[in-house]
Amino acid sequence: MFREMRRVKRAIPEEAAKALLKSNKRAALAVNGDDGYPYAVPVNFYYEEDENKIYFHSSRIGHKMESMKKDSKVCFTTWDDGYKDEGDWAYRVSSCVVFGRASLVEDENVALEKIKKFAMKYYPTEEEVDEEISKDFKAVQMVCIDIEHISGKKIHEK
Numbered sequence: 001m002f003r004e005m006r007r008v009k010r011a012i013p014e015e016a017a018k019a020l021l022k023s024n025k026r027a028a029l030a031v032n033g034d035d036g037y038p039y040a041v042p043v044n045f046y047y048e049e050d051e052n053k054i055y056f057h058s059s060r061i062g063h064k065m066e067s068m069k070k071d072s073k074v075c076f077t078t079w080d081d082g083y084k085d086e087g088d089w090a091y092r093v094s095s096c097v098v099f100g101r102a103s104l105v106e107d108e109n110v111a112l113e114k115i116k117k118f119a120m121k122y123y124p125t126e127e128e129v130d131e132e133i134s135k136d137f138k139a140v141q142m143v144c145i146d147i148e149h150i151s152g153k154k155i156h157e158k
Contacts, residue, residue: 001149002099002148002149002151005151005153007153010153010154010155011151011152011153012094012152012153012154013152014150014151014152016094016152017096017150017151017152018047018049018096018150020078020079020080020094020095020096020152021045021047021049021054021078021096021098021150022047022049023080024078024079024080024096025044025045025121025122026042026043026044026045026078027042027043027045027076027077027078028040028041028042028043028076028077028078029041029042029043029056029064029074029075029076030074030075030076030077031064031067031068031071031073031074031102032067032070032071032073033063033067034063034067039063039064039067041064043056043058044056044057044118044121044122045076045078045118046114046117046118046121048114048117052146052147053144053145053146053147054076054098054100054144054145054147055105055114055117055118055142055143055144055145056118056142056143056145057115057118057140057141057142057143058140058141058143059139059140059141060139060140060141065141068102068143072101072102072103073099073100073101073102074099074100074101074102074145075097075098075099076097076098076099076100076145077095077096077097077098078095078096079093079094079095079096080093080094080095081093082094082157089158090156090157090158091156091157092154092155092156092157093154093155093157094152094153094154095152095153095154095155096150096151096152097150097151097152098145098147098149098150099147099148099149099150100145100146100147100148100149101145101146101148102143102144102145103143103144103146104141104142104143104144105141105142105143105144110142111137111142112133112137114142114144115133115137115140115142116129116130116133118142119132119133
C-alpha cells in the first residue's frame with residue numbers, strides 16, 4: 001500500500017525513526033486541502049509509542065481542521081538539526097515520515113490526559129502546564145494520528 005523508499009541505502013531503522021518522534025518538538029503536518037491542493041502546517045506534537053499514535057492540539061476551526069474532517073489521511077514529517085563531520089561543510093540530517101489517519105479526541109478525560117503529556121514536553125514545570133490547561137483547555141481540540149506507516153532516512157546534504 002505504501003511505497004518502498006527509492007534510495008533504500010539511506011533508510012534508517014524504524015526504531016531510529018521513532019526516536020526522532022520521541023525527541024523532536026516540531027513537525028510539518030500535511031492534509032488534503034481545498035480544491036485538491038495539499039496544505040502543510042508546522043505543529044508541535046507528542047508521540048505515544050505504546051499506542052503507536054501522535055497527538056497534537058489545534059483550534060477547533062480553520063483550514064486544517066476542516067481538511068482533516070473531510071479526509072482523515074495525513075502525512076506527518078519531522079527532522080533533526082543534523083550534524084557535520086569534522087572538515088565537512090554539509091550536514092547529515094535524519095528525518096521521519098509518517099502516514100496515518102487523523103481523528104479528533106472526543107473523550108474529555110482522554111484529551112485532558114494527552115494535553116498534559118503533550119505540554120510536559122514543552123513547559124518547564126507541571127505547575128505552568130496546569131495553569132495553561134486551566135486557562136485554555138476548553139478552546140483546544142486534541143487530535144490523534146493513528147500511524148499506518150513510518151519510515152526514516154539519513155541524508156548528506158551535498
